[in-house]
Structure formats: structure tokens, C-alpha cells
Amino acid sequence: MHKKAYMPVRDAEFYAWALRIYKDCTANKDLWELNAEQLAQFTLLLDKAEKSYRANSDPELKNRYTSTHKQQDFAELKRFLSLFTNTLEGNTKIPDAGIESMGLRPREHHAHHPRPVPEEAPSISVVNGQHREMSVYVGIPLHGHPAEYLRNKDYYGFLLKYRLEGETEWQYVQSTRLHLTLHFNDGDEGKIATIACAWFNSRLQHGPWSGELTERIN
Numbered sequence: 001m002h003k004k005a006y007m008p009v010r011d012a013e014f015y016a017w018a019l020r021i022y023k024d025c026t027a028n029k030d031l032w033e034l035n036a037e038q039l040a041q042f043t044l045l046l047d048k049a050e051k052s053y054r055a056n057s058d059p060e061l062k063n064r065y066t067s068t069h070k071q072q073d074f075a076e077l078k079r080f081l082s083l084f085t086n087t088l089e090g091n092t093k094i095p096d097a098g099i100e101s102m103g104l105r106p107r108e109h110h111a112h113h114p115r116p117v118p119e120e121a122p123s124i125s126v127v128n129g130q131h132r133e134m135s136v137y138v139g140i141p142l143h144g145h146p147a148e149y150l151r152n153k154d155y156y157g158f159l160l161k162y163r164l165e166g167e168t169e170w171q172y173v174q175s176t177r178l179h180l181t182l183h184f185n186d187g188d189e190g191k192i193a194t195i196a197c198a199w200f201n202s203r204l205q206h207g208p209w210s211g212e213l214t215e216r217i218n
Contacts, residue, residue: 118207
């Protein structure tokens, strides 16, 4: 099955396909193991695409600006989904039939295309905010453009692990951006959080972990 067979070309068909995936993901977010940031980004891009599509379809509103906005919003949503669907396909808890029922490619379609596993660890920094929030940033070379750097490295995003003092199990969170914000519970205030990060590829294979940072939760 080639790429066009799973990502429709026509705008109306593509939007319906994207909406179908979105509804399944939100209805079964625990099963798909998606984090809040991924769903928030999906929601935002889908909403922008719908509004610009409707505006460009309205004879009274349509002009060259609405057409440009629609093209930009749909292109952004397609870029997001071209990576996001790799996350869905990489979920081993979902059987092949479940993947294909969502309109995604059969897993064997791309199983023979290897992806390099990241060989370097990211540099990380933490900004300790208020109300038990902690923002984590991963660094890239100063001369690099973030999107281009990740694409050239075949990095899909970074995996973050953290644990609080007194805990023995790590908690894991993924981000397809260069930062994410952790939200802790009321009872966690004052505790020390230990954090480390690693790059991962589109097959969700991660590379070496960064050094661990420790921060007190405000």
C-alpha cells in the first residue's frame, strides 16, 4: 500500500480521515498511550484546518487569503500526522486489525525500512515554574534550525523520564517538540524530582539517556 492510500489527497477526504483518527485517539487515549501535549497539538491543528476549510468553502468569505490559510493549515496538519501516525503504528498493544481499521498503513508496509537509533544524548535544562509546574527543554546546536535538525537526524522527538524522591519507578513522557511541561500534584510540592531525557526515532527507539537533573517542585 503506497502513501496516498492511507493519507487521502482531497481536502474533504483528508479532513474526514484525520477527524476519524482524532475521535478514536480521544475516545481511547489510555489505550493509545498518548500524552496531553500530543492531543493538545492534534486538537489545535485540526481546529485550524476545519476553520480555514469552512471559510474557503463559503462563497461570501472565500478569497486568495482564505485559500492560502487553508493550504498552510492543511500542510501543517499533514506534517504532524505523517509523524504522529508512526506513534500509533508503533503501539504494540494495538493489533494489526486495529491499526488498519483506523485507515492507517499495515505495519508490514514499512517494516523493512530501518531507522537509525539516536547515538547521542540531548542536553537538557529545567525551568521551575509556579503551581507545581516544571518545564523541560532539550538543546540542539546553536546554529541549527529545530525542525531541520530533528529531520536531518531522523529524530521524532524526545523521551523524558522522571521520578520523585521516595519513588523507585520511573514515569515516562514523550514530546515531539523541544520542550514539555510537567504538572505535579498538590502533595508533590517540596519534593525533589529527578529528570533525564533521550532522543527517539520514528520507530520509538530511544538513544542514550542524558545526565540526570534534580529540581525541587515549587
